[in-house]
Amino acid sequence: ADVDTIAILTPEQGSDYGWNQQGVDAAKAAAEATGVEIIVAEGLGYGDVRAPMREIAADGADLMIAHASGYNTAGPEIAEETGVAVAIVDSPDALVPGKVADYTLSGHEGAYLAGRLAAKMTTTGTVGIVVSGEPPSWNSQSAGFAEGVKAENPDVKILYSVIGPAAYSDAAGGNRVTTSVIAAGADIIFGQGNGSSFGMIQAVESNKATDGSDVLFIDVIGDKSELDKGHLLTSVLWDMTPVYTAMIEDLKADKFGTHGYSISLADDSVKLVKTPQVDEKAWEEVMALREQIIAGDIKVEPKFEAEDVRALVTVAE
Amino acid sequence: MGGLLTEAFLSSLFTGAIVAAIPMLLAGLGEQMSEKAGVLNIGIEGMMLMGAYMGFLVAFKTESLWLGFLGGILGGVLVAIVMAVLCVRLGLNQIVIGIGLTLGVEGLTALLHHFQFSRTYPRLPAPERLNIPGLTDLPVIGPSLFGRHLIVYLALIAVAVLAYLYRRTNLGMTLRAAGERPAALDVAGGNVLGIRVFATLFTGGMAGLGGAYLANIGAGLFIPFMTGGAGFIGIVLAMLARGRPLWVLIGSLIFGAALSMTTALQVAGSNIPTDVIQMLPFAAVMLVLVLFGRRAKLPSALGAAYERGAR
Amino acid sequence: MTKRFPGVVAVDNVSLKFHPGEVHVLLGENGAGKSTLVGILSGLQEPDEGYLSLNGEKARLASPSASLDAGISTVFQHSMLVPTLTVLENLTLGAPWYQRPPRAQIAARMDELKREFALSLPLDAITGELSLGQQQQIEIARALLRDSKVLILDEATSMLTPQGAQELGERMQQLVKSGLAVIFITHKLAEAYRYGNRISVLKQGALAGEMGPEELKGMTEDEAVDEIVRLMFGREAGQTSTDHRASTARDQIALKVENLSTQGDADVMGLHDISLSLRAGEIVGIAGIDGNGQKQLAEAMAGQRALTSGRVELHGEDITGASVAQRRRKGLRYLTDDRLSEGSVGAFPISENTVLKDIGQPPFWVNGIERPNRIAEHARELIRTFSVRTPGEQTPIGRLSGGNIQKVLLGRELSGDARVVVFNKPTYGLDLQNIDASRQRIAEIAGRGLGVVLISTDLDELMALSDRIAVMEGGRIRGVVENDGTGEALRLRIGRMMAGEEEHKQATA
Amino acid sequence: MQQDTNPSSVDTEAAASGAASATATERSAFQRFLTVTVGPIVAAFLLSAIILMLVGVNPLTYYGYILDRSLFSSLGLEQTATRMAPLLFLVASLIIAFRAGIWNLGTDGQFLLGAVIAAATAPLLVGVLPGWAVLLVGFLLAALVGAIWSIIPALLKAYQGVNEIITTLMMSFLGVLLASTLVKLAFRDPTTTVPQTRTLPVADRLPRLFETSISSGLVWGLIAVILVHLMMTRTSFGLRLRMVGANPAAATHAGLSVPLLTMATFGLSAGFAGLAGASEILGVAGNVRANWNPAYGLMVIPLVFLARFHGVGAIVLVFFYSALMIGSESAARRLGVPQNFTLVLVASLLICLGLGEYIDQHKRKKER
């Protein structure tokens, strides 16, 4: 089929150094690589996305990337209604040839590596996971991180906390919870959140670990190193460009909707960011582990449930 | 839970409770004055958010937290001026305007944030803490109670000052008269609109300060929608406190402690689902309401505009 | 001075002079413009035309505080105190917020007032917990504390007992002797003569006449009252409404109350073992000092207040368990004394107010659907029958003057098949003409064979209308006397019982 | 002294009766329309235009898109109409509450719990019951659950006199969290990774109108508002509720049971809020996701006030509001302005409409 225009729809502005920005940037890069036009619809919120989708379909988009798990009911319905191909997330079973394809994104392998790295580098023997909510992709990364930590050193304690009701933009809550987790002994924080993650970073920057050392932060999805003040350890970086490019190519080749897409360590669509804070030796060991995962010697299964995460973290006696 | 109940952790929970409580305390104290005077200030959420934005902007540009707090107060007062003109002077409906102002400030600050900060996400340095030798070194409560930024103590002093003013000067009775029977205050030569305007602006200032605290001390940066309902909690605290500043303090500390407890339970690895844990603070308030709600007597003229000579 | 309101000229080109050393009485029927004039003098309203001069200089009183600054203090027709504040706070209300209440100073001044005017108040009591009379003393004290030059009292005596009114009168005389000007508004003509040095009469906003000190001195009370009535109503006096009405009682028992008791609490007096019976066509008066359980008795009869024991029978039928609405349908009616906050819904039009007690009943509602035309028609009929002064039936009832609201409520209670009517202070706050009309109406309905319970604090009224008078004190009936119209002796007996002196003598019959 | 704490006395004129407003005949209806609607709308758009220009966007282009995309294109109009449905049920909910003197500020919680129960049950009933019965059960359960969520505030208000502003607000916060918890723990679709309820297939949702994408929820919403309006203004039950709202003492005096009627008000109002949730789920969304909260309730409150609790007026305002939401989603995207600007526009509209109302009242006062 002819593909001349694609569209990406995101719930928030594409300037969050995270999920939305990575999506928008990748869609732009994929469009450029494949020579198609792109419509960017940012900040559509988590409510009913049918209205903008219908309109974008009417505007001539050939593929709509509905880049939020909240859009995965509306997406297929609109594809059915308008006949325009739609890509959705977090719905591995939702495939309709020519119309609906899923790209379930999970950086659990990357998070696993981050966990290994964290366990190597912690000096207090405790690491923390702070999240602003419990969507599946975050659960799978939290679980991956926890598994990595345990695999590296079963004695390292893992603390887990979800911020609170106003979480996504609750920067103050992010700061407060992270401060508590640091006070409980963590010196490396694996943080996932939108606006609230900046509160976590602020807490990491302004608190010392219980042993007096600096606290380090592990971010996800985006790359915040240009904002870093020396506390960013790494980031589990996602790059959706290969995914989106493949979608466009598939659509052109009439193969869209026959299979799902995902990101992986193998093609660097999931990778760890190296910062000056990373210990060289630890990094080399982690990179070796990466090869093992790619080779299939280490298996990391995604776990999407919040209970799975809680089962992995340390329960105080 | 022995392993986790370290001194540092307990201390951070106390700290967390106080950090979470201060913005609600400031907002609650402000709202309390409006409510006494008969103005139901639903716009407080917007005033707080504007305070957070302005507070952060000024602190960031001037690199002075204190100027930032002033900026926050100014931001809150600016929104309150609109409210005072429209609702107190012109007598427009307080609910409509309050909601309108909150929505407008949410949109405006998000817009400004988008154009100013969304590519850089500037953050403030960690706030200075007041170090009182001896006290700050006390175990557990030392750092949480005594190692805070000076503004925390000012907020506590505000509780005492307001309690004093309400009790010992004519301020308390003037406010109550304006909220209870504005016509009586008017014919006694008092200035109903004046005191209501003052109370509204005071609310704006306190809410703005609370917002600035949230941004500058609580988070260290500004994020759109970051107040997330703290202003509404302030309204509830003010209504429950029956006109007493001390009760606003107690209420905000309990609420802050409940929020902090949700972290504690999770960090301790509790098996209760997170969503259930997070209902606790609100469930606690509901429980208080069920048990003691009937005593939360509100001023008779709350929410009603005053117009001289109208019947 | 002229003041117009939409559709009404409330004050019509009135010129008046108020002199120091004089009690200047303003008289006029309901809605004559007295309160409007007070409103202008106290800075609540600005005149449309005309001007005001103080000590010969033109002045503009744009606000109550301007008026207070000019030395004019006002005690309004309706209480202007904050019930939740203490007496001291109400006395200092209006002072700058940053000051501390000058307690010692006020206490000292109150001591003086106590000596000079016998005003004595508990400074730390919560105002709302005091009696209405005491509350009024607060307002008067507040005016005196301000060292005013002009003191305005709008219907200040309507809440007071005869003794209280007497004291107030004496106080006013003392005040004018100390050089004040007092403006005194009342509906009681005798008071006007006794306490006033000068009388001005307003009629439909205009000045109908004025009687100066010399003129007044030269008249007896009767002559003066005759003259005032002529000025106010344009008719001769003569209907001395204190004439005793001839009994129309029949044998049949209309309403019987047996051993009725209710729960009391801190605010409300409980009733103890009340028994009373009322025959058709009879008027039984309930006398007593305000707050001795009269209202509770009325409410218990109407079904509005729960009983702890006792029973109520209407024409032989036990209605103890019946609801307010059921009792009303059976013909038991209750006219409340609280016409604004209980009797009517101020924001609703008159038409809806006329049927508030018949919601859902035909012909105004059919199958739950409102018939606005039927209701409007009914309301117009009522407005005509009871001469309610209003622009129309769609006017919100809250805009009417108190007297006219009262007429609407009276009409509401008498419509349909009324058999027994409980009146609670039916003529309170009405002008003479309306009082007369109301009393005639009460006499007339008794004449038609309805049973009437007449609760009043006005002994004259009770003695003019009742067949028998029950006296309440402390939630009990202290005694029931036949009203033989014997004047002073009877009055004295009732007065003793009201004070709780005479021993329990239960109702018979 | 009349207590002014309740909403119905905030505007006595409105509470009085729609019929009484026929008095102001002096100025033409057209002039009133100008002051009350057109003027404020123009002013609000001017105010927002200034902000647009400050951030470097041509306001004319922006507004052009709004009109074009919400009203002047059939697709836009359909979207606008569809967006109206849940808002209309909320309008019905609030008209009952406000006319009866109750501040129900908890509609968001009632809405969401209604939505959750509808989403939890309807998909399971497909095939078990006929299509219309599935929807009916969904709506009824939503109304019931919404009403249940108001019981605590209702009891506290009716029998303890606890101010309902605090209690409904708190129950709303709780309800929003509970809805999310229920989705995750109780009603979760086991076949998805994302925590959400089972999905009601498009074919089993409320039928669409004719050949358009408009959900017939719109029709039911309109019917709900009109019925509620008539109930409150034309029936004995409505008058009883209004009387309790305007003057509880008078209601007691007239033999009404104030506590029972207060409970009824809460139940009905919250029930309609529950219906609003069901209409969004059974008409449009098909399922509820964890943490979903469109927060329509807060937005509808000012609309109902500006319409002076009048059903038809509220319908018109809801239409304008929906058009604005739909149109500015589109305009924002095309011009690179964050969506949040819509909030600024809505806020200026509320404030200007409020001011228009004020000016109108003053003019009418002068004329009388």
Ligand SMILES: Nc1ncnc2c1ncn2[C@@H]1O[C@H](COP(=O)(O)OP(=O)(O)OP(=O)(O)O)[C@@H](O)[C@H]1O
């Ligand atoms: N605010 C108002 N709006 C419209 N009309 C008014 C207003 N105030 C007073 N009036 C009109 O002015 C007239 C005079 O009212 P006013 O209150 O002065 O009477 P009054 O002499 O005090 O009567 P009363 O003896 O009952 O106290 C009334 O007939 C009324 O119609």
Ligand SMILES: Nc1ncnc2c1ncn2[C@@H]1O[C@H](COP(=O)(O)OP(=O)(O)OP(=O)(O)O)[C@@H](O)[C@H]1O
């Ligand atoms: N806000 C108002 N709007 C319209 N009319 C009013 C208003 N206030 C007062 N009035 C008019 O003022 C007149 C007198 O009002 P007011 O309450 O002073 O009467 P009043 O003197 O107390 O009467 P009464 O002696 O019968 O109690 C009424 O007839 C009423 O129509």
Ligand SMILES: [Mg+2]
């Ligand atoms: Mg008067």
Ligand SMILES: [Mg+2]
């Ligand atoms: Mg009067």
